[in-house]
Amino acid sequence: MSKSVLFSGFTIVTPHDDSPVSVIENGYCSVFRSHIVYVGTSKEEAEVALKASGAEVWFVYEGKNKILCPTFANAHAHTPMSIFRNIADDTSLQDWLFGEIIPREDKMISGDFYYGNLLTLAEMIEGGTACAANMYDGQIEIAKGAIETGFRVQQTVMGKTFKDGVWSVDRKNVEDFLAFIKEQNTELIKPSLLVHSIYLYPEEFYKPLSEVAKEFDLPVSVHISETKTEIENCVKSYGVSPVVKLDEAGLLCDTTVAAHCVHLDDQDRMILSDRKVWVAHNPSSNMKLASGLADLFKMQKAGVRLCLGTDGAASNNNQDMFQEMKLASFIAKGSTCDPTLLSASEVFTMATRNGYLACGFEDCGIIDKGYRADIQIIDYDCPQMWPLGNPVSSLVYSCGPKCVESVMIDGNFVLYKHELKTIDLEKVKEETKKTMMRLK
Numbered sequence: 001m002s003k004s005v006l007f008s009g010f011t012i013v014t015p016h017d018d019s020p021v022s023v024i025e026n027g028y029c030s031v032f033r034s035h036i037v038y039v040g041t042s043k044e045e046a047e048v049a050l051k052a053s054g055a056e057v058w059f060v061y062e063g064k065n066k067i068l069c070p071t072f073a074n075a076h077a078h079t080p081m082s083i084f085r086n087i088a089d090d091t092s093l094q095d096w097l098f099g100e101i102i103p104r105e106d107k108m109i110s111g112d113f114y115y116g117n118l119l120t121l122a123e124m125i126e127g128g129t130a131c132a133a134n135m136y137d138g139q140i141e142i143a144k145g146a147i148e149t150g151f152r153v154q155q156t157v158m159g160k161t162f163k164d165g166v167w168s169v170d171r172k173n174v175e176d177f178l179a180f181i182k183e184q185n186t187e188l189i190k191p192s193l194l195v196h197s198i199y200l201y202p203e204e205f206y207k208p209l210s211e212v213a214k215e216f217d218l219p220v221s222v223h224i225s226e227t228k229t230e231i232e233n234c235v236k237s238y239g240v241s242p243v244v245k246l247d248e249a250g251l252l253c254d255t256t257v258a259a260h261c262v263h264l265d266d267q268d269r270m271i272l273s274d275r276k277v278w279v280a281h282n283p284s285s286n287m288k289l290a291s292g293l294a295d296l297f298k299m300q301k302a303g304v305r306l307c308l309g310t311d312g313a314a315s316n317n318n319q320d321m322f323q324e325m326k327l328a329s330f331i332a333k334g335s336t337c338d339p340t341l342l343s344a345s346e347v348f349t350m351a352t353r354n355g356y357l358a359c360g361f362e363d364c365g366i367i368d369k370g371y372r373a374d375i376q377i378i379d380y381d382c383p384q385m386w387p388l389g390n391p392v393s394s395l396v397y398s399c400g401p402k403c404v405e406s407v408m409i410d411g412n413f414v415l416y417k418h419e420l421k422t423i424d425l426e427k428v429k430e431e432t433k434k435t436m437m438r439l440k
């Protein structure tokens with residue numbers, strides 16, 4: 001399909017870095033190769049921008065009753081976990097993780113990571129997501145699948161090994177993954193260092209991990225303060241909260257993505273704000289595992305940077321960012337009896353622009369000239385979204401994956417008029433079913 005596209009006559013919705021989400025009615029958006037070259041209300045200027053970029057012909061995508069907006073960047077996911085969907089539910093995080101998930105993960109082989117990841121990417125794309133911060137082992141298989149699909153991933157790599165009951169730092173694993181990314185010559189994959197949580201490794205191991213992150217200039221991906229048990233055990237062992245302990249180890253900075261952050265005190269919020277950590281809020285997972293309700297209002301007030309994630313499909317049990325946006329906003333309102341909290345504009349920005357920034361893709365997540373063309377098309381000509389009313393409210397409170405008509409990533413359509421263009425979904429379904437039966 002043509003690398004030049006003129007999106008014509010759309011309702012264009014976009015977040016900004018320092019102002020609320022804005023709307024352009026009857027707007028035009030020109031895409032040349034991987035980038036947006038025009039956004040505005042003039043068809044003539046949209047064509048001039050395409051010609052000036054070097055385009056001779058272009059494909060016209062008509063926008064009657066359609067919204068054009070940025071795709072979602074899911075700031076906390078475990079993509080291969082789709083193979084564990086609906087096999088261990090209605091239990092606590094501790095029983096779920098140590099009793100059901102880790103014993104199965106220990107039996108995973110490379111094809112499980114590859115196809116489990118692709119299944120999740122298919123689901124994400126059909127739901128308007130084009131980017132994920134993915135915390136999981138199997139980085140090469142996952143990165144390969146993402147590159148083949150044309151999907152953006154901030155992918156973790158392990159900087160450690162566990163052998164004969166002893167943890168040790170594993171620089172080679174990091175070096176191999178960085179070399180792999182370099183070889184691929186791709187804009188789609190960015191690395192990060194996997195530091196699961198404060199409760200999975202011995203105390204002396206956190207500082208060496210922090211040194212690995214600094215040595216290779218890697219962002220850190222970590223779960224923090226997800227449950228009350230985590231806080232109690234941390235205080236019992238170290239006398240301080242998980243946030244304080246991880247900060248002492250040097251693991252919190254402006255590229256760190258910290259998932260959950262449900263149970264925080266004022267000092268924790270101040271540290272997260274001072275270090276400019278990205279907090280990935282996971283409302284579905286926190287409620288399903290009964291971890292608790294993160295206090296978004298207090299985090300906002302403290303100046304903590306917020307984004308949004310689904311967590312893995314085994315604790316959610318889907319990857320629907322529309323659901324996360326709606327839940328995040330409704331929980332903030334319902335738990336405080338204040339309907340003004342976490343507005344549609346704020347939560348849409350968390351799910352799009354902020355997610356991209358958290359994942360390290362700074363030129364994505366805004367519909368404007370010069371940004372990369374990561375775009376979703378929403379068809380609002382359906383009972384669920386009709387009449388449209390405020391387009392931003394409609395996206396957050398009424399829309400769902402079935403309204404996503406097309407998804408473009410880096411200028412390529414990966415979903416076009418509801419058809420996946422880069423994933424053989426039947427093959428992926430067949431392989432993941434086999435994996436699920438084997439690991440049952």
Ligand SMILES: [Zn+2]
Pocket residue numbers: 076077078223259311312
């Ligand atoms: Zn997680």
